[in-house]
Amino acid sequence: MLLSSLTHSCALQVNQGNMPGIQSTFLAMDTEEGVEVVWNELLFTDKKAFKAHEEKIKTMFEQLVLVDHPNIVKLHKYWLDVKDSKARVIFITEYVSSGSLKQFLKKTKKNHKAMNARAWKRWCTQILSALSFLHSCEPPIIHGNLTSDTIFIQHNGLIKIGSVWHRVFANALPDDLRSPIRIEREELRNLHFFPPEYGQKADGTAVDIFSFGMCALEMAVLEIQTNGDTRVSEEAIVRARHSLDDPNMREFILSCLTLNPDKRPTANNLLFHRVLFEVHSLKLLAAHCFINNQYLMPENVVEEKIKELDLNMVMAEIRREGRPGAQWRYSEVSFLELDKFLEDVRNGIYPLMNFAVSRPHALPRALSQPQEDTQKAKTPTPEPFDVETRKVVQMQCNMELNEDKTQWHVSIQLQQLHEALEQDLLSVPNSGIPL
Secondary structure, eight states: OOGGGEEEEEEEEOOOOSSTTOSEEEEEEETTTTEEEEEEEEEESOHHHHHHTHHHHHHHHHHHTTOOOTTBOOEEEEEEEEETTEEEEEEEEEOOTTOBHHHHHHHHHTTOSSOOHHHHHHHHHHHHHHHHHHHTEESOOOOOOOSTTSEEEOTTSOEEEOOTHHHHHHHHSOGGGOTTOOOGGGSGGGGGGSOTTTTSTTOOTHHHHHHHHHHHHHHHHSOOOOOTTSOOOHHHHHHHHHTOOOHHHHHHHHHHTOSSGGGSOOHHHHTTSTTTOOOOOHHHHHHHHHHHTGGGSOTTHHHHHHHHSOTTSEEEEEOOTTSOOEEEEGGGSOHHHHHHHHHHHHHTSSOOOTTOOOOOEEOOHHHHSOOOOTTTSOOOOOOOOOOOOOOOOEEEEEEEEOTTSSEEEEEEEEETTTEEEEEEEEOOTTSSOOO
């Protein structure tokens, strides 16, 4: 994504909500990639204080761009704009068009009394997948602002967590620059998402587990009733918990809402809770294996394989003694549903978390070091660059002598990149290449 490829219109202001404290958010178009993104502006009125911490702000955003997970709203690019008496940070984030989880729950409540258990489990798994990723970083990234307003859901059921930058960025700023940084806790209607220890120096990843537990409760009952002042009372939370019919679901949520942070389970442990844990089907394991190695195959490999199949051929059979067995033929498979399933797996809707080894994700130094005086530790800021993400699936190399037989001409064709590299090589005596 290049800066010149972005266009935005002030008329298309959006309220994506994943960036609390942002004064302006606009819908923008990345004309290079052909996708919609969100243009965010974080304003600072004290230009002098901003300039004093400019290097730290740059470093923080450069490293936050590296946080990448299918269930986390992606921060693509950023730049600083300092002029006149004000300064601002502009950053581009992924656009989630379907809105926040709270908005979705309100729409669902009009026609349903409770959330479908299967959908609830799928959403919980995706949120915990993102939290497990953040908490396994070294040092852990604490979200610190998880509510149903900062969780987004796409039309295909994919969950995205927004506002991941918020806690890291706010903690890195001195007091004189925190004025534009707002947290959802400042709103009475979201106060119940935050545990008693929130904001204390000793708080940790357990803060996110409490917030997740409240989100899981709200997802299960669709809405926790508020008082007239829009604040959710303790009585309303207790009523919501008692309304749960599934004892495993109730125990799961209560374990997250334990007042003692030391007794709350980790995100990774919650993925193994009996209400969520299930042995992955062979279909899901095969799909993940296929997706992880797809760069070795042509793009239309599924379509091509289907053409080669005899649909009457038996693909699986169960043999039973003394009674007829069962057979499944390729004709009974919906290849349209198979394509959709693979796409869902690719997008992160079915994360393979239950058997994943918990590995710490090494963070860049900017996120792992304690606060330092910028005058003592100033490092040059590297220029941003576009990372090559395309894969080479097939390569062909040809070597030919030129007409006077003094040079070799090498042509390398890379399929998928759709590019060709060519180079003339001078002949080298005794090189072993015959002329």
